[in-house]
Amino acid sequence: MSIEHTRDWSTLLPAEKPNGPIDQAFQLPNIECFTLYRFPCVLKHPSGYDTWRNEIYHTLKIHNLHRLIDSNIVRPYKDSPNARKWQQMSIEVRNWIAWNMDPILVRMIVKEQARAQLADEFMTGADVLLRQFTRSPQDPEDVSDVLLKFIGCQRRHYSSARWFVHRLMEYYTHTMNMKLRIPPFVPLLILLAQIEGDVGPAFVNLRYERLENMNNIAEDVTKGYFENVYFDVLEYLDSMDQSRRLIEED
Structure with a gap:
């Protein structure tokens, strides 16, 4: 359709339509x-x-x-x-x-x-x-449900150690969303107690020794400290899987 040669802008120009399919590079701006x-x-x-x-x-x-x-x-x-x-x-x-x-x-x-x-x-x-992690239930029944799931989170209920570790973190995060103020050393102790059969006693005992050397476990085990142990466990499980694959390839 031809465009009228006029300075009358009472009618705006139609929106430009792309000729081909749109991908993520369509109309990228020239900005830094x-x-x-x-x-x-x-x-x-x-x-x-x-x-x-x-x-x-x-x-x-x-x-x-x-x-x-x-x-x-x-x-x-x-x-x-x-x-x-x-x-x-x-x-x-x-x-x-x-x-x-x-x-x-x-x-x-x-x-x-x-x-x-x-x-x-x-x-x-x-x-x-x-x-x-975004769900934040406030109904008393929901609160009780999340608390029971968190406290009762056990390795034997999951097909893999990694799945258990993720679930424990998910349940603990729900308690934080509800502002229940459960100290981070609680999920840490649950994690160490349940994961020993997968990572071995040496890994777990080293973490217990570090806890014993703390002046005040309730204050020294912060949310960040628990998260670091959480990642340590995941990385250790990854290294064990990698070693297992190398042995199988040999």
Whole structure:
């Protein structure tokens, strides 16, 4: 349809429609991604994930970068003209998103997501991992249910040690969402008591010795301390699996 030669703007031009399929490289802006760092939006606790994610999305949309975090939109072909620009921007957006998270949450995502270098895969990992921690029940029956699940979390109820460790962290996070103020040494002791059959007594006894050397376990075992042991267990399980595979290959 031809456009009328006039200065009368009472009728606006129709929106431009793309000629081909839209991929993540469609209409990438000519901006430096460091501009995003002028818009801090820090997620400190998983309970606020959904609100935080919406803020991240809208900030990116303002700069026409929102498609980079949508794994439902196809990526560009590697030989397309915008491929290199898309890759660089995707990595930079991913780094900005991680900058807006508590480092322990970033570590959890990278640990569990097979690939988390690009923006869409990092956000997919965040969706899968952190949304399970957002529920914050307030009904007394829900509170009792979460407490019983947390206290009764046992290794024998799960097919793998890794699944048990994740569940324990999930249940403990729910208690924090409800502000029940369970001290971090409680899930730590549950973890060590239940995981010994998988990691061996040497691993567990070393952690017990460190606890015995503390002046006050209730004060010295912080949430961060528990999270570090949580990751130590996961990394140790990974190393055991890797050693097992090498032996089987030989």
